[in-house]
Amino acid sequence: MKPAICLEGVSKKYDQIVALRDASFTVSKGEVFGIVGPSGAGKSTILRIVDLLEAPTEGKLLIDGQYVVANSVRAEAVRRKIGMVLQKPVVLNRSVANNLGYSLMIRGWNEDRIAEVVDAELRRLGLNGRRKTNARNLSGGEMQRLCFARAAIHDPSILLLDEFAANLDPTNVALLENQVQEFIRKDPNRTVVIVTHNMFQAKRMCTRIALIWDGEIVEIADRKKFFESPDDARTAAFVGGESIY
Amino acid sequence: MKGIWIAVAAIVVAAVVVGGAAGYVLMTEDDEVESLRLATTTSTYDSGLLDYILPVFENETNCKIDVIAVGSGQAIELGKNGDVDVLLVHSPAAEKDFVAAGYGESRTLVMYNNFVIVGPSADPLNTENAKNASEAFQKIYDNGTAGLAKFVSRADNSGTHSKELTVWSTLGYNKTLVAAFPSSWYIQSGQGMGAVLDMCEELDAYTLSDDATYYQRMDENIIPHLNMTYSGDSALFNQYSVIPVNSTIHAHVNHTLAAAFKNWLVSEAGQDLIASYEKYGHQLFFPNATPQTARVASLLIDESMDVGEGVTRGWNSFRVLRWTDSFPFHAVH
Amino acid sequence: MISTGSELLDVTLLSLYVSGMATILGSAIGIPLGALIGLKEFGGKGAVKTLTYTLYGFPPVLSGLVVYYVFSRAGPLGDLGILFTPTAMIIAETFLVIPLVTGITITSVVEVDRSIKDTVKALGASSSQSIVTVMREAWVGLVMACMIGFGRVIAEVGAAYLVGGNIDGETRVLTTAIMLETRMGHFEWAMSLGIVLLSVALMVFLFLRLLQEREML
Secondary structure (H helix, E strand, C coil), X not given: CCEEXXXXXXXXXXXXXXXXXXXXXXXXXXXXXXXXXXXXXXXXXXXXXXXXXXXXXXXXXXXXXXXXXXCCHHHHHHHCCEEEECCCXXXXXXXXXXXXXXXXXXXXXXXHHHHHHHHHHHHHXXXXXXXXXXXXXXCHHHHHHHHHHHHHCCCCCEEEEEXXXXXXXXXXXXXXXHHHHHHHXXXXXXXXXXXXXXXXXXXXXXXXXXXXXXXXXXXXXXXXXXXXXXXXXXXXXXXXXXXXX | CHHXXXXXXXXXXXXXXXXXXXXXXXXXXXXXXXXEEEEEEHHHHHXXXXXXXXXXXXXXXXXXXXXXXXXXXXXXXXXXXXXXXXXXECCHHHHHHHHHCCCECCCEEEEEEEEEEEEECCCCCCHHHCCCHHHHHHHHHHHHHCCCCCEEECCCCCHXXXXXXXXXXXXXXXXXXXXXXXXXXXXXXXXXXXXXXXXXXXXXXXXXXEHHHHHHHHHCCCCCCEEEEECCEHHHEEEEEEEEECCCCCCCCCHHXXXXXXXXXXCHHHHHHHHCCEECCEECCEECCCHHHHHHHHHHHHHHHHHCCCCCCEHHHHHHCCCCCCCCCCCCC | CCCCHHHHHHHHHHHHHHHHHHHHHHHXXXXXXXXXXXXXXXCCHHHHHXXXXXXHHCCHHHHHHHHHHHHCCCCCCHHHCCCCCHHHHHHHHHHHHHHHHHHHHHHHHHHCCHHHHHHHHHCCCCHHXXXXXXXXXXXXXXXXXXXXHHHHHHCCCHHHHHHHCCCCCCCCCHHHHHHHHHHCXXXXXXXXXXXXXXXXXXXXXXXXXHHHHCCCC
């Protein structure tokens, strides 16, 4: 299988605080890769580095087998193939339709094509009746689904999801997880990385899972091994502890 | 929707700017006629004199005069920098320096009006019966230091202020000493003439004012509790002169028109027009450019009053001056 | 003196023209400048911001004096002959608008939530695209900047008097007319002109509020 994302010895420091230490792993195309761990362990830092929002202090990042440096001209082109949903759902101060169309607009799509794609997406989301509503007036669940759709609407080859269904009711969680499954099923060359602290979600969705603890990757394993016979004691503890709820 | 809004915004912004520009163009469409920039003091403009006499000259010569009414000091500065073509000001010492330094072509006397002492209507200090301005000031000083009277000074280096300082100097108080008068009675306001009169009205204070501003304030009933308590000392003459800016220093000035304006001001027609300007039942400015009417007075004023000495007769006497061939001229009472 | 309705209209239109142009020019310079200072990281940024905020207090008369010295016949650009014209007034007032608009723009774009800036970037916007988007998110603040800029110059008298000269029919605007009437003791008339000025400002502000309050859809 072809590698989509590859980290080689990546570290990140903020001033003197080490957020990530010597992380190395590869995510292949077609995978739904999960990153789990307690709050503040460095999960989001990994995603931000992969999305080229931040440059690592040390180490290399390869996307589709190509070495990329954040803040370079090429980084902007590479980022256009990636869709990312940040931990906090943020909508722009404009209509639902224009929020969806934003990703396409900045990629230079022509207006007719944008209208067509946005229209289809609105119907799929069940938000067609509120297309002209300011996105800020949506409910939390609608907003999160909008943010997801906005990140995925331009057909990215890599989708990065940071706690994409946190604080939602079960119905909305199910709707969003379905959207992710649909996304990955549509094209075998696609890749999804999910950051979550919800063990059930990781178990439901991920093909492979990494546990990160205090800035360090403790274990990377297939779903079955990760949940049933982890190598590291901390993984077992984390899986066990989290399983309680 | 968005397009409509942008269009509306663009139309409104455009309307404001174009409307303003159109207004401006309409206002300046007579720009083909020659224009003359006149820097003058606020007294000639605010009294309405210029609005009264300038249209006559503008019609005769088919020109337009742009009046910039500012303080004497600022007017002279504008002349120095060549930003105006001609000055009509009342600050003799500064005017002479201006001409001597070559900025002004020549200084020609045009007219005068009077400074008067204004105070509470009851005139508690009885300045009315003072022999001259100096004695009136002495009374104000004595009562002021005794806590019985107040005086508001312009204290702004204006023509009026320098006239006030001239009177104080006859009592032996130079500029520094005057500036050190206690603020308990000597109020250094830094305000214009009208504002100073308004202050006197509130404070029951005395001041030195030009009579035009005083009459105008009286006429509009703004200062009902004040009165002109002393007038008539020729030391209180306020001489206005016209000075075309020197075109050898500032080549761009409209010298031809400036000279024409000067000649018109001192001509019989110009002088008569000035004399005929009355407001509030009083003649405000007294022409003194032509020998027939006021040559004597102008000479006396020019030579003596600037240094604040000599002439102490009542100004009424100058209205019946008799021209003689012998010097010194003398007034007939 | 303003004695006829058409004179009053001329003076009012000139006020609008001078203040409007100064606001447009000042915003055209101040908004990009503020965005640059607010969104870019560079050395001495704090000092630049402090300087901008300090210039809020730039005295109008001082701006007038500087413009006077530049455009006076004795000054470096005297040959242009624009002293005592509305153009000179616009230039002097533009300098008063720039620091206000720049400073408020800085505050507005800085206050756009960090998460919006991240989101925009994460959605794939290039740096110039994200600046445009952040500016649009800061819309309310930017319109506010223009309003405050306009408010400052329409009400300003010192610079207008100094470089305009308050010439009847040429450079007389509402504020200098008010000053003249006050000097002449015509307090009621001056007050009436003040009401005209406030009405004009009210109309402009109502329009800008409309622009500000609508949602950018």
